Amino acid sequence: xxxxxxxxxxxxxxxxxxxxxxxxxxxxxxxxxxxxxxxxxxxxxxxxxxxxxxxxxxxxxxxxxxxxxxxxxxxxxxxxxxxxxxxxxxxxxxxxxxxxxxxxxxxxxxxxxxxxxxxxxxxxxxxxxxxxxxxxxxxxxxxxxxxxxxxxxxxxxxxxxxxxxxxxxxxxxxxxxxxxxxxxxxxxxxxxxxxxxxxxxxxxxxxxxxxxxxxxxxxxxxxxxxxxxxxxxxxxxxxxxxxxxxxxxxxxxxxxxxxxxxxxxxx
Amino acid sequence: xxxxxxxxxxxxxxxxxxxxxxxxxxxxxxxxxxxxxxxxxxxxxxxxxxxxxxxxxxxxxxxxxxxxxxxxxxxxxxxxxxxxxxxxxxxxxxxxxxxxxxxxxxxxxxxxxxxxxxxxxxxxxxxxxxxxxxxxxxxxxxxxxxxxxxxxxxxxxxxxxxxxxxxxxxxxxxxxxxxxxxxxxxxxxxxxxxxxxxxxxxxxxxxxxxxxxxxxxxxxxxxxxxxxxxxxxxxxxxxxxxxxxxxxxxxxxxxxxxxxxxxxxxxxxxxxxxxxxxxxxxxxxxxxxxxxxxxxxxxxxxxxxxxxxxxxxxxxxxxxxxxxxxxxxxxxxxxxxxxxxxxxxxxxxxxxxxxxxxxxxxxxxxxxxxxxxxxxxxxxxxxxxxxxxxxxxxxxxxxxxxxxxxxxxxxxxxxxxxxxxxxxxxxxxxxxxxxxxxxxxxxxxxxxxxxxxxxxxxxxxxxxxxxxxxxxxxxxxxxxxxxxxxxxxxxxxxxxxxxxxxxxxxxxxxxxxxxxxxxxxxxxxxxxxxxxxxxxxxxxxxxxxxxxxxxxxxxxxxxxxxxxxxxxxxxxxxxxxxxxxxxxxxxxxxxxxxxxxxxxxxxxxxxxxxxxxxxxxxxxxxxxxxxxxxxxxxxxxxxxxxxxxxxxxxx
Numbered sequence: 001x002x003x004x005x006x007x008x009x010x011x012x013x014x015x016x017x018x019x020x021x022x023x024x025x026x027x028x029x030x031x032x033x034x035x036x037x038x039x040x041x042x043x044x045x046x047x048x049x050x051x052x053x054x055x056x057x058x059x060x061x062x063x064x065x066x067x068x069x070x071x072x073x074x075x076x077x078x079x080x081x082x083x084x085x086x087x088x089x090x091x092x093x094x095x096x097x098x099x100x101x102x103x104x105x106x107x108x109x110x111x112x113x114x115x116x117x118x119x120x121x122x123x124x125x126x127x128x129x130x131x132x133x134x135x136x137x138x139x140x141x142x143x144x145x146x147x148x149x150x151x152x153x154x155x156x157x158x159x160x161x162x163x164x165x166x167x168x169x170x171x172x173x174x175x176x177x178x179x180x181x182x183x184x185x186x187x188x189x190x191x192x193x194x195x196x197x198x199x200x201x202x203x204x205x206x207x208x209x210x211x212x213x214x215x216x217x218x219x220x221x222x223x224x225x226x227x228x229x230x231x232x233x234x235x236x237x238x239x240x241x242x243x244x245x246x247x248x249x250x251x252x253x254x255x256x257x258x259x260x261x262x263x264x265x266x267x
Numbered sequence: 268x269x270x271x272x273x274x275x276x277x278x279x280x281x282x283x284x285x286x287x288x289x290x291x292x293x294x295x296x297x298x299x300x301x302x303x304x305x306x307x308x309x310x311x312x313x314x315x316x317x318x319x320x321x322x323x324x325x326x327x328x329x330x331x332x333x334x335x336x337x338x339x340x341x342x343x344x345x346x347x348x349x350x351x352x353x354x355x356x357x358x359x360x361x362x363x364x365x366x367x368x369x370x371x372x373x374x375x376x377x378x379x380x381x382x383x384x385x386x387x388x389x390x391x392x393x394x395x396x397x398x399x400x401x402x403x404x405x406x407x408x409x410x411x412x413x414x415x416x417x418x419x420x421x422x423x424x425x426x427x428x429x430x431x432x433x434x435x436x437x438x439x440x441x442x443x444x445x446x447x448x449x450x451x452x453x454x455x456x457x458x459x460x461x462x463x464x465x466x467x468x469x470x471x472x473x474x475x476x477x478x479x480x481x482x483x484x485x486x487x488x489x490x491x492x493x494x495x496x497x498x499x500x501x502x503x504x505x506x507x508x509x510x511x512x513x514x515x516x517x518x519x520x521x522x523x524x525x526x527x528x529x530x531x532x533x534x535x536x537x538x539x540x541x542x543x544x545x546x547x548x549x550x551x552x553x554x555x556x557x558x559x560x561x562x563x564x565x566x567x568x569x570x571x572x573x574x575x576x577x578x579x580x581x582x583x584x585x586x587x588x589x590x591x592x593x594x595x596x597x598x599x600x601x602x603x604x605x606x607x608x609x610x611x612x613x614x615x616x617x618x619x620x621x622x623x624x625x626x627x628x629x630x631x632x633x634x635x636x637x638x639x640x641x642x643x644x645x646x647x648x649x650x651x652x653x654x655x656x657x658x659x660x661x662x663x664x665x666x667x668x669x670x671x672x673x674x675x676x677x678x679x680x681x682x683x684x685x686x687x688x689x690x691x692x693x694x695x696x697x698x699x700x701x702x703x704x705x706x707x708x709x710x711x712x713x714x715x716x717x718x719x720x721x722x723x724x725x726x727x728x729x730x731x732x733x734x735x736x737x738x739x740x741x742x743x744x745x746x747x748x749x750x751x752x753x754x755x756x757x758x759x760x761x762x763x764x765x766x767x768x769x770x771x772x773x774x775x776x777x778x779x780x781x782x783x784x785x786x787x788x789x790x791x792x793x794x795x796x797x798x799x800x801x802x803x804x805x806x807x808x809x810x811x812x813x814x815x816x817x818x819x820x821x822x823x824x825x826x827x828x829x830x831x832x833x834x835x836x837x838x839x840x841x842x843x844x845x846x847x848x849x850x851x852x853x854x855x856x857x858x859x860x861x862x863x864x865x866x867x868x869x870x871x872x873x874x875x876x877x878x879x880x881x882x883x884x885x886x887x888x889x890x891x892x893x894x895x896x897x898x899x900x901x902x903x904x905x906x907x908x909x910x911x912x913x914x915x916x917x918x
Contacts, residue, residue: 012764013697013764024696027691050663065657075649178444225359225772225773
């Protein structure tokens with residue numbers, strides 16, 4: 001048994017399916033070791049004191065008590081370990097998550113839009129550019145309020161599940177139509193609040209194919225606990241086939257559309 | 268003076284007590300300005316609210332564990348039938364209402380009033396040798412604002428909309444748009460909640476100002492800063508936390524109120540489009556828009572994180588008083604503890620955004636809040652270490668208050684340490700809002716703070732009533748509570764790691780993959796042990812979701828464990844064993860100089876502090892305790908002419 005996975009294994013974590021997720025687990029394991037060492041150390045000291053210094057055994061208390069500096073050393077050690085965790089792991093790892101977004105044509109882009117009580121995924125289609133959406137256009141047939149006039153949106157499509165490809169980085173842009181939700185993808189060790197009025201990106205790289213539940217991680221109303229979504233990671237081939245099948249072919253008129261199309265990839 | 272001279276003193280005390288029998292009943296017990304009576308008022312009211320909060324939780328736990336079964340009559344008896352589904356089950360709406368109100372009641376109406384309002388009021392003036400609080404009328408106003416806030420919150424259960432239902436955090440837009448289908452928005456639980464909060468916050472602010480002024484101005488002769496009992500230090504820091512942290516939430520509550528009632532959009536962005544699945548009609552929400560939901564979160568957590576320390580510090584302080592008495596030696600590292608609590612108080616103000624790691628936080632902000640959050644663990648570890656190390660070399664008496672105080676240490680330690688993983692943004696990607704978080708903070712507040720508060724009740728009961736609480740019943744209260752608390756909260760840590768989220772009214776049955784993760788294989792010994800828990804079939808594989816049965820079973824044990832306490836508490840007030848002396852625990856702090864059931868003005872003679880607060884087993888002294896208030900061979904009055912000696916004297 002791997003000692004560096006012992007606590008995780010004992011307590012249990014859900015299946016892992018993303019590249020950075022291993023590091024999340026690893027860091028959790030390390031912090032739990034610090035917790036365990038402190039807890040066991042304290043407990044042993046505690047129980048020893050309760051037995052050794054009970055009134056019967058030790059009728060006369062010592063005014064001075066502990067004289068050494070052991071506790072200071074422990075304190076310094078804790079500070080040092082925490083500093084390592086922060087500087088060595090937490091800061092750089094979060095920097096990669098929050099600022100170092102992947103670029104290039106291979107990156108899968110999806111918008112995940114929450115509502116009471118489901119998710120809708122918006123794919124940009126073959127052109128890789130999202131069409132405009134407007135809240136006032138939202139209707140039963142147009143759950144995201146996609147603007148039919150926007151040429152970039154002609155090949156966009158929506159889907160009820162989050163579909164991704166194995167070994168391909170993806171950027172999921174999370175937002176909400178009504179109240180705050182949270183798209184929690186436990187196998188990916190990834191989550192992002194969906195806050196209405198703003199958009200937030202998260203990125204990760206699935207390394208395993210499979211189909212998993214997604215969780216709404218923020219109280220969103222009476223149906224909150226039923227807001228089960230699904231994500232599926234397909235192989236590259238399957239993903240391409242699925243994508244082609246769902247994306248309408250790009251509008252032939254696109255080239256003749258107006259040219260002020262920059263910055264359309266937002267809600 | 269001291270334990271030896273008690274008989275005469277008790278007689279005196281009786282006379283002393285008599286003189287304010289002159290006051291009419293209303294003035295003496297209801298609209299009293301006496302800090303002790305106000306303390307009792309806070310205490311009784313808060314205990315009632317704790318039990319109400321407990322009841323809400325029992326309904327929630329029933330729903331989590333057995334969502335398919337109707338609520339049993341015992342729990343449903345208090346409920347409006349229309350709140351339950353046709354089959355008598357708990358609905359998502361009811362669960363959300365009870366969840367929001369469980370948090371609100373426990374935090375704002377139960378624990379803080381009991382810890383700060385009751386213990387703070389009763390103990391602080393006595394410990395600093397003051398006749399009363401600095402502003403007695405303000406003190407009374409503080410209680411009555413609290414009472415009105417509580418009544419408002421309770422009333423909201425009985426209006427047609429029911430109480431607030433958007434989590435105790437009341438995030439916008441869910442809180443602003445909840446119950447929008449009611450004909451009169453003034454007359455909804457959400458609105459009542461906001462009004463209730465404004466009153467509770469006003470109450471806390473009045474209390475905080477009063478505590479700070481009292482501690483600074485009303486210390487008796489010789490009570491220099493470094494001779495203050497740790498409890499008083501903690502109360503002062505708590506006072507500053509309340510004073511500085513609550514105004515932003517008061518503002519936030521008023522702004523949300525404007526959003527709900529006056530068409531403002533402080534927290535409502537443009538373009539919200541509802542599906543009609545909630546209480547809002549489908550379509551675009553008709554508001555001005557342009558507001559920021561994130562602003563509310565910042566304002567809320569700017570209060571709510573310091574509030575966590577408001578919940579903890581009084582309990583640490585109570586435990587810090589009880590341990591030296593029962594180990595017959597000074598608290599180890601008194602000065603470190605004082606400095607640690609001040610550092611903690613300061614840092615408490617700059618960690619709030621760690622509750623918002625998943626809002627899409629940038630690198631710089633995240634770096635700041637991760638750093639401060641990890642740094643705040645250091646004074647916490649100092650406090651706890653000092654209390655642990657104090658035990659070394661002591662002569663430990665396992666009295667009932669000491670049992671609670673001792674149990675507090677590992678329980679609070681576990682709760683605090685499990686906060687460490689959550690301090691890191693990166694780990695939070697997995698653990699955010701899971702049961703791991705719920706387990707973590709409940710360990711701090713339930714077997715942590717509440718155990719500290721029970722310790723305090725058993726400890727100061729003789730001072731308040733002149734009678735002891737029964738110690739056998741105390742044991743019958745303690746042991747089931749200790750076991751049950753762990754039975755409730757330890758499984759939460761495990762469920763949380765496996766991805767169970769909070770606020771699922773049906774306990775996760777919709778999430779088959781998460782719920783179905785195997786905990787123990789069918790034929791393992793642990794599976795056999797688990798099958799002893801009612802509700803888990805024997806011979807089946809134990810899945811993560813089965814832990815719900817363990818927790819709910821533990822809750823019933825916890826309930827039964829509180830019965831001896833309720834009986835003991837009420838019985839002992841009237842029929843408990845009378846204490847023979849004013850200082851039954853042979854303690855050193857000044858509250859034990861005052862006669863039992865102190866009358867108005869507290870002390871029969873001027874209290875003077877001659878030494879530090881925890882002088883037990885001083886070499887060369889006759890007795891194993893040298894009270895602050897006894898001159899003895901070596902007592903010195905400090906702080907009047909020669910403040911430089913202060914630091915030596917304090918040790």
